[in-house]
Amino acid sequence: MNERSLAPVHLVLGPVIWSAWFVLLYGGLSVACEFAPPDPEQGAGTPINVVMIASAVLLAVGLVYLSYRCTHGGSAPLTGTHDPARSFIRGMSSSMYVVSAAGIIALTIPSLVLPPCL
Amino acid sequence: MNEPSAWSGRNREEQMADVWGNLPGWGTLAAVNHTSVGLRFMATGLLFFLVGGLLAMLMRTQLALPEQTIVEPDLYSQLFTMHGTVMMFLFAIPVLEGVAMYLIPKMIGTRDLVFPRLSALGYYCYVFGGLIVLSSLVLEVAPDSGWFMYTPLSSREYSPGPGSDFWLLGITFVEISAISAGVELVVSILRTRARGMSLNRMPIFCWYILAMALMIVFGFPPLILGSVLLELERAGGMVFFNTTGGGDPLLWQHLFWLFGHPEVYIIFLPAAGIVSTLIPVFARHPLVGYQWIVLAIVTMGFVSFGLWVHHMFTVGIPHLAQAFFSVASMLVAVPTAIQIFAWLATLWQGRVVFDLPMLWIVGFLVVFVCGGLTGVMLALVPFNWQVHDTHFVVAHLHYVLVGGMLFPLVAGFYYWLPHISGRMPSYQRGRWGFWLFFGGFNLTFLLMHLTGLLGMPRRVYTYESGLGWDWLNLLSSLGSFIMAIGVAVIIIDIFLHFRFGASATRNPWGADTLEWAIPMPVNSYNFLSMPEVSSRHPLWHTPELTDRISAGEYGLADARHGRREIYLSDAVNGHVSAIVPLPSNSWLPMVTAGALAIVCLGLLLKAYYVALAAALMSLTVILRWSWENGAHPAVAPGGDASPEEPHLHSRTSDGPGLWGMVVVLMSDGTLYVSLLFGWFYLWTAAPEWAVPDKQPISVALLVASGLLLTVATGLYQKAVSRLKGGCADRLGSLLWWVAGLATVHWVLLVLTIVMGSLKPQELAHDAVILVALLYLAIHSGLALIMTALQAARVRFGYVGEALPYEPIVIRPFWLYTLGVFWLTVAAFFLIPLVWTVA
Numbered sequence: 001m002n003e004r005s006l007a008p009v010h011l012v013l014g015p016v017i018w019s020a021w022f023v024l025l026y027g028g029l030s031v032a033c034e035f036a037p038p039d040p041e042q043g044a045g046t047p048i049n050v051v052m053i054a055s056a057v058l059l060a061v062g063l064v065y066l067s068y069r070c071t072h073g074g075s076a077p078l079t080g081t082h083d084p085a086r087s088f089i090r091g092m093s094s095s096m097y098v099v100s101a102a103g104i105i106a107l108t109i110p111s112l113v114l115p116p117c118l
Numbered sequence: 119m120n121e122p123s124a125w126s127g128r129n130r131e132e133q134m135a136d137v138w139g140n141l142p143g144w145g146t147l148a149a150v151n152h153t154s155v156g157l158r159f160m161a162t163g164l165l166f167f168l169v170g171g172l173l174a175m176l177m178r179t180q181l182a183l184p185e186q187t188i189v190e191p192d193l194y195s196q197l198f199t200m201h202g203t204v205m206m207f208l209f210a211i212p213v214l215e216g217v218a219m220y221l222i223p224k225m226i227g228t229r230d231l232v233f234p235r236l237s238a239l240g241y242y243c244y245v246f247g248g249l250i251v252l253s254s255l256v257l258e259v260a261p262d263s264g265w266f267m268y269t270p271l272s273s274r275e276y277s278p279g280p281g282s283d284f285w286l287l288g289i290t291f292v293e294i295s296a297i298s299a300g301v302e303l304v305v306s307i308l309r310t311r312a313r314g315m316s317l318n319r320m321p322i323f324c325w326y327i328l329a330m331a332l333m334i335v336f337g338f339p340p341l342i343l344g345s346v347l348l349e350l351e352r353a354g355g356m357v358f359f360n361t362t363g364g365g366d367p368l369l370w371q372h373l374f375w376l377f378g379h380p381e382v383y384i385i386f387l388p389a390a391g392i393v394s395t396l397i398p399v400f401a402r403h404p405l406v407g408y409q410w411i412v413l414a415i416v417t418m419g420f421v422s423f424g425l426w427v428h429h430m431f432t433v434g435i436p437h438l439a440q441a442f443f444s445v446a447s448m449l450v451a452v453p454t455a456i457q458i459f460a461w462l463a464t465l466w467q468g469r470v471v472f473d474l475p476m477l478w479i480v481g482f483l484v485v486f487v488c489g490g491l492t493g494v495m496l497a498l499v500p501f502n503w504q505v506h507d508t509h510f511v512v513a514h515l516h517y518v519l520v521g522g523m524l525f526p527l528v529a530g531f532y533y534w535l536p537h538i539s540g541r542m543p544s545y546q547r548g549r550w551g552f553w554l555f556f557g558g559f560n561l562t563f564l565l566m567h568l569t570g571l572l573g574m575p576r577r578v579y580t581y582e583s584g585l586g587w588d589w590l591n592l593l594s595s596l597g598s599f600i601m602a603i604g605v606a607v608i609i610i611d612i613f614l615h616f617r618f619g620a621s622a623t624r625n626p627w628g629a630d631t632l633e634w635a636i637p638m639p640v641n642s643y644n645f646l647s648m649p650e651v652s653s654r655h656p657l658w659h660t661p662e663l664t665d666r667i668s669a670g671e672y673g674l675a676d677a678r679h680g681r682r683e684i685y686l687s688d689a690v691n692g693h694v695s696a697i698v699p700l701p702s703n704s705w706l707p708m709v710t711a712g713a714l715a716i717v718c719l720g721l722l723l724k725a726y727y728v729a730l731a732a733a734l735m736s737l738t739v740i741l742r743w744s745w746e747n748g749a750h751p752a753v754a755p756g757g758d759a760s761p762e763e764p765h766l767h768s769r770t771s772d773g774p775g776l777w778g779m780v781v782v783l784m785s786d787g788t789l790y791v792s793l794l795f796g797w798f799y800l801w802t803a804a805p806e807w808a809v810p811d812k813q814p815i816s817v818a819l820l821v822a823s824g825l826l827l828t829v830a831t832g833l834y835q836k837a838v839s840r841l842k843g844g845c846a847d848r849l850g851s852l853l854w855w856v857a858g859l860a861t862v863h864w865v866l867l868v869l870t871i872v873m874g875s876l877k878p879q880e881l882a883h884d885a886v887i888l889v890a891l892l893y894l895a896i897h898s899g900l901a902l903i904m905t906a907l908q909a910a911r912v913r914f915g916y917v918g919e920a921l922p923y924e925p926i927v928i929r930p931f932w933l934y935t936l937g938v939f940w941l942t943v944a945a946f947f948l949i950p951l952v953w954t955v956a
Contacts, residue, residue, distance in 0.1 A: 008317070008690055015420035022424050022442070027798070029439055034802050085691045088318035088409070095413050103421070106449055110441030118437050 010070065010093035014063055014100030021059055021104060025052060033117035040118045048116040056108035060101040067097035130646055130670050130677075137677045138229065138643035141703050148703040150234035151642055152223050155241050157538070159216025162245055163209050168605075169252065170204035173197050175602055178562075182595035184583040194579035195262035196281070200255055202265025206381065207289050208248045210523055211334075214388040215240075215299040217530060218327045222303060224633035224640075225321045227312025227649040228684045231302050232774045234700050235707050235743060240298035242711030247291030250718055254284035261285040264577065266374050267348070269359040269367040274352045280722065286349045287718045293338050293345075294714070297785055300334030303327055305777045308689040312632065313650040313673070315692040321631045321654070322405055325412050326391025329419040330384050335781055336423070337380035339789035343796070344373030347889070353721070356878040356885040358796070364882035366804040368433060369796055375426035376792065383422035385519060387415065389526035390457060393479055396526075396533055397461050399629045400476045401468025404655060407460040414453035414460075421450045431502045440499050447497030454490055458483070473627075474548040478529035481556050482521060489517030492567070507577075510570025513563045520559060528552075528608065535612070536626050540639040541619030547611045555604030561597025565590050624664060630655035635664040647672035648685055651692075673763065680755050686767050686774060696767040698774060699754040706743045710736050737903075744907055748773075748923040749916045768923040771842050775927040783934045790893065790938055794945055797886050801950075809883050809950070815874035815891070817947050823866035824939050827898060830859035831936040834905065838922075838929050846912075846919035853909035853925070860902035867895050890942050897935040904928050 029048065038046040071094045140149040149155065177197050180189040189197065219237055223230055231237050254260040261281035263272035272282045307328045311320065347358040348370065357363035359370050398405045405411065427435060427443040461483070470476065492514040496502050505511060532543045569590040574581060581587055625634040634657055636644050647670045653659040666672065674683050674697070682700040687693060713736035720729030746752045748768040767773035800807055837852040871891050878885035908924050911917045917924055 011416065012420075015416065019420055019423065022446075026427075026439060026442060029436070031802055033436055083691070085316035085318050088316075089690065091409060092412060092416075095409075096416060099413065099417050103449060107442055107445050110438055110445060114438040114441055116436065116438050 008089055010066075011089060011096060014066070014093070014097040015103075017059065017063065018100040018103050021055070022107065025055075025107070029116060037117040038115070040115050043115050044111065044113050046116055049111045052111045052116075053108055056104050056111075060104045063097045063101035063104070067094045067101070070094035070097065130675060131641075133677045134643045134646060135641065137680055137682055137702075138641075140642065145703065147708055148238075148705045150230075150238045150701065150704055150707065152219050152231045152234065152237060153640055153642060153644075155234075155237040156216045156218075156220025158241055159212050159219060159244070162241075162248070163213030163216060166204050166208040166248060166252075167213070170201050170209055171602065171605065173201040173204065175598060177201065178595040178598040180579060181581075181591050183592065184581050184588055186580055189579060191579040192262065195577070196255065196260040198577055199261045199264055199281075199285075200251075203251065203261070203285065203289070205519075206265060206385075207292055208244075208251065210385045210519070211296055211381070212244050212248075212292075213527065214330070214385065214523070215296065215303075217392075217527070218303055218330070218388055219299065221534070221633060222306055222324060222327055223310070224636060224644055225324060225631050226307065226310065226315060227632045227645065227651060228306075228310045229644045229648075230682065230684060230700055232306045232310050232684070232698065232700075233302050233778060234682075235704055236298045236302050238704070238707035239711055240295040240302070242708050243298070243714060244292055244295035246711055246715035247288045247295065247718070250291065250715065250722070251284055251288035254281055254288075259284065266378065267370075268374075269348065269370040272348065272370075273359060273367075282352060283349065283722055286345045286352070287721055290342055290345045290349075291714065291718050293342050296334050297338055300331040300338075301778055301781045301785070303331035304335065304781050305774050307331070309686055309774050309777055310684055310698070311687050311692050312648065313685065313687065313692060313694045315651050315687075317690055317692075319651060319654045319692070322394045322408060322411060323391040323631070325415050326387045326394065329415045330387045330391075333380050333384045333387070333419055333422070335785045336788050337377050337384060339377075339785055340373045340792040341377035343789050343792045344370055344377075347373075347796070349721075350885070350889070353724070354879070356888070357880065357882040358800075358885055360882075361804065361806050363880055363885075364800060364804050364807040365885075366800055366882075368430075368803070369799055371430055371433065372426070372799065373792060373796070375429045376423075379426040379429065380422045382518065383418055386522045387418065389482075389523040389530075392526040392530040392533075393461060393482060394457070395631065396475055396479055396529055397464050398468070399533075399627050400471050400473060400479075401464050402471065402628070403464055403468030404630075405460065406463040406467060407456070408654070410456055411460050414456040418450060418453040421446060421453070425450060428497060428502065431499055432506050437499075444497050444499050448494055451490060451494050458487065474543050474545045474552075475529040475533040477545075477549060477552045478525050478532065481552065482525035482529065485517055485521030485525060485556075485559070488564075489514060489519075489521045493518060505570055507575055508570035509566045509574045509576055512576050513566035513570060516559075516563045516566075520563075528555075531612070533627065534633075535615065535619075536622035536638055537633065537636070537640050539616050539619060540622055541615055542622050542626060543615050543619060544611070547614065548608075551604050551608035551611055553604075554607055555601055558597045558599070558601030558604055562594045562601060563597075565594050565597070569594065625657060630658040632656055632663075635667055637668070643682075645672075646670050647675035676760075681753075685764075686772075694764060695772065696764045696770050698767045701746065701753045704743075704746075706739055706746075710739045710743065713739060741903070741907060744904070745911065745916075748775075749921045768921050771922055771926050773923050773927065775923065776930070779927050779930050783930055786934070787938075790941075793886070793890060793893065794941075797890070797945065800882050800886065804882065807883070808881055810875075810877070810881060813947075814876045814884055814887065815870050817943075819866060819870045819873070820943060820947075823863050823870060824943060826859055826863035826866065827936055827939055830856050830863060831932045833859065834929065834932050838925050841919070841922045841925055844919060846922075849918065849925075850909050850912035853905050853912065857902055857906040857909060860898060860905065864895065864898045864902055867891070867898060871895065887946055890946055894935075894939055894942055897931075897938065901928070901932055901935050904931065 032048050038048060070090055138151065140146045140151060140154055176189060177194065180186055180194060219231060259280050261267065261284060263277055263282060267282060267285055270276055307324050350356045351358050351360065357365045359365045359367045394405055394411060424446040425443060428447045431440055496514060532548060535543050569587055572586050574587045622638055624638065632649060635649065645667050647667055649663060649667050649672055656663055673685065682702055684698050684700060685694045686696040686698050688695060713732045716732035717729045717736065720726065720732055754766055754768060833852065834856045837849060837856065841849060876884040876888050878888045905928065908917055908928065911924065
């Protein structure tokens with residue numbers, strides 16, 4: 001990412017994506033269970049669980065990529081001395097992307113074992 | 119940097135004091151200065167704390183022994199409702215806002231908050247709203263449904279008296295105060311920091327307050343919406359939470375806890391900010407892991423919005439959904455732990471000076487960690503089910519809130535006391551208050567965990583003997599009285615300190631932040647000249663900074679023009695870009711809040727014409743307020759700044775008002791999204807959701823109205839684009855054209871509502887649509903009025919080619935109004951239509 005694209009918005013973009021995903025996860029689960037509840041006997045092996053897990057993996061990979069771009073994609077390295085404020089934002093943004101990815105993975109773990117609508 | 123001139127020293131100080139000082143006598147009520155307003159918030163909050171504490175003592179007296187009737191059950195319900203309400207809404211949040219309002223400008227090296235009149239408005243809304251809520255106690259009609267006002271218990275059917283109305287209207291009024299403080303703090307922190315104070319050099323306290331303020335901005339609107347809907351249901355008979363007609367009481371719980379859980383962190387974060395500020399000072403060592411802590415603050419701010427359902431684990435939500443919130447509730451312990459380990463590491467690395475504030479910090483660490491651990495226990499669904507609504511939860515929440523907020527707050531009071539009094543607190547006297555409070559607190563609440571585990575439910579006015587709870591309750595009550603004695607000792611100590619405390623030297627604790635570069639007791643303008651910083655610890659790395667500021671060596675040291683001036687700086691790197699002339703003392707905030715209080719009372723007394731008249735009066739006062747803005751001579755006497763300084767912000771297109779507007783719209787948008795949530799929630803989850811046979815309004819008329827709004831918005835964009843490009847030809851007439859188009863749009867919108875066949879008292883479907891349409895009408899009306907006002911200001915020369923400030927500020931409002939209009943059409947009419955066809 002170049003300096004221009006490393007606006008402070010990157011500080012919160014990761015958590016914003018996490019939040020939006022969480023809202024969709026909870027809302028989507030409620031709607032799916034209202035209109036197309038799978039048989040509880042199926043356990044965690046339902047299309048709903050698959051969609052949740054797949055979306056989580058995709059998003060987490062995307063967030064880790066964004067984190068990598070923050071630290072390695074620009075012309076100036078993280079440790080550059082040209083602008084401490086920019087370096088700070090760079091480091092913080094990168095970390096926030098990783099934290100958001102970890103949050104998504106953590107929240108997905110119950111989908112591996114629990115039926116969605118019980 | 120300014121050259122010291124012959125006109126310096128005492129003359130400068132007197133001039134500065136004249137410009138920044140409050141009016142004498144009763145005129146002090148017109149003060150807008152952040153120091154005065156911040157201190158008033160804190161003093162008023164402490165008075166409410168004493169009231170809330172008194173209510174708690176009454177409850178503990180009643181529960182000390184089994185089967186007592188000192189307090190009757192009805193009164194007991196009022197007591198626990200009002201105790202929670204007062205402590206959460208009238209003490210915890212306002213007092214922390216007061217701390218933030220007082221400290222933030224001083225810490226970031228400026229002279230005031232960026233919207234001083236908003237600060238004062240917030241204060242008066244808080245006072246008047248708080249008095250309205252408290253008056254219900256005096257009138258013996260206090261709310262009694264719990265501080266969370268669950269429906270249907272708080273609905274008209276089960277709470278026919280006015281208690282719930284007092285709560286809903288009074289607390290909504292107080293929330294205006296919180297949101298105004300949130301907006302104020304966000305913009306001030308981001309745009310008015312000292313020259314050179316880049317984000318990475320910002321004091322850690324400012325990060326905490328920034329997060330808190332943003333959380334207020336996003337966290338309070340769901341409750342405001344919920345309160346409005348519930349009041350409409352109670353007073354107007356509309357259907358939102360009543361299952362008959364398609365409502366759902368669980369919607370209230372969602373809206374309440376969407377606010378309620380972040381609120382815990384809104385309270386905790388500033389207190390943690392105090393801890394992060396004090397520990398490095400007393401450890402004589404920079405905070406270990408500054409970046410880690412910033413990371414933890416941001417993470418906590420976001421995760422705290424994902425926990426609300428853990429208050430609703432027993433309402434029948436699917437297990438998997440509960441598991442999501444259970445995991446999220448455990449995740450929030452991670453950023454908390456990061457902070458605790460960073461504090462411990464700082465103490466470990468430093469050479470700790472153990473003074474009075476540190477005593478309270480250690481108390482915080484002990485109590486809060488215990489509360490955090492029981493919090494993780496409560497995040498586990500099966501355990502949560504077991505102890506739900508028992509005294510275990512009461513014990514947990516007091517460990518978190520008192521440990522996480524009150525202990526750091528008292529530490530902070532003692533730490534910053536020299537600022538106000540010019541005197542040092544005494545360790546010898548102060549420790550008595552600490553130990554009494556700490557001992558009493560743990561005696562009360564540690565045992566209460568056990569009472570809860572033994573099955574004693576909360577919110578019961580008495581209990582039978584022989585259930586194993588007798589001795590626990592007696593000791594808890596004893597502990598609460600010891601705690602109360604501790605509070606009394608602290609108050610006496612603070613009063614005594616004003617008389618007997620040793621005189622404080624400048625920067626008495628050896629702190630690193632700019633608030634200690636100010637003379638003590640504090641003055642009205644903070645800094646004689648605006649400081650420049652080159653480090654995160656300015657007073658450690660540049661000790662001579664204090665003298666240079668006082669000598670007027672930095673910017674804006676000359677106040678002979680009579681303006682209250684501060685710098686506007688870049689949000690990231692702290693480069694100064696403009697000068698902001700701030701409004702001086704003003705009665706407008708108090709009059710506005712007074713008019714809003716009459717609106718509130720009018721609604722309470724069902725005197726709707728009085729409420730309407732007061733609403734119009736408050737709108738008129740706000741228009742006057744808006745008139746005296748930007749380049750108006752009342753705010754910016756003396757024309758532009760001197761040539762060696764940057765322009766006044768009204769001459770630029772990047773003033774703080776634009777940022778303020780965007781932050782307000784973020785809050786407004788959250789309210790709208792909460793409404794959308796309510797719509798979709800009721801549609802999918804309400805057990806008796808029903809849709810009328812035919813469309814209750816004319817969608818064609820609505821779309822026609824929307825097309826006019828689109829044209830008006832486009833025209834406004836064109837006017838502003840030309841203005842930013844330096845062309846103000848026919849600006850006034852263009853704005854009048856926009857206002858005219860908006861008027862026709864507004865009339866069509868109102869006709870859509872009036873001519874429709876909405877039955878909001880029978881169907882939740884229609885009630886939500888009506889609220890959505892009223893929301894649109896209010897926004898369109900405001901856009902129209904604001905534009906007409908600016909068109910008039912063009913005529914008076916307050917807006918023009920060289921003064922483009924206000925039209926640029928209003929532009930996002932137009933875009934927002936247009937956006938929510940079409941979103942409403944899509945969500946409330948288009949999607950249901952497509953769904954029905956599909």
